[in-house]
Amino acid sequence: MTLTDARTAITAALSRMNAAYAETVFDEWMLISIKAERGAILAYTGPRADSYKQTFTADIQPLRAEIANQNLAIGDFAFTSNGTGTKHDACLRTGETSFLFFNHTAKTTQDIRTNPRWLEAQKPFVQLSDLFRANPVE
Numbered sequence: 001m002t003l004t005d006a007r008t009a010i011t012a013a014l015s016r017m018n019a020a021y022a023e024t025v026f027d028e029w030m031l032i033s034i035k036a037e038r039g040a041i042l043a044y045t046g047p048r049a050d051s052y053k054q055t056f057t058a059d060i061q062p063l064r065a066e067i068a069n070q071n072l073a074i075g076d077f078a079f080t081s082n083g084t085g086t087k088h089d090a091c092l093r094t095g096e097t098s099f100l101f102f103n104h105t106a107k108t109t110q111d112i113r114t115n116p117r118w119l120e121a122q123k124p125f126v127q128l129s130d131l132f133r134a135n136p137v138e
Helices: 003-021 052-059 060-069 107-111 117-133
Strands: 027-033 037-047 075-077 090-093 098-103
Touching: 003 027, 003 037, 003 117, 027 052, 052 060, 052 117, 060 090, 060 107, 090 117
Parallel strands: none
Antiparallel strands: 027 037, 027 098, 075 090, 090 098
16 A cells, blocks of 8 residues: 555544544554564654654553554554653554554543543544555555
């Protein structure tokens, strides 16, 4: 999958999630590539366009701890309940070296899960996961 196709798929899935949830599930997302020699931010959408790069390393720590002992395959995902404020709430492996991070800058995953519509909102998220599993970001 190309970066353009990935952005389109992510945006569409989040739109379906928000519709099912009847409010915003994640207000920011970031697609990154992590290679041995360096990492790169491939795409970002959210309210912190001017500042997200400065706090990225700290913002992924709760998820990093969550997935430290996991070997996520392409299409696999993880959530953390420790993602408060700008700390990222979810991660989805989108390719051999690429990952998608999701966050709600005003809610935790625990807050999001209290809405009974959360179960319905998970369906587009799983469909996005399946899409990347079948057609990874290259």
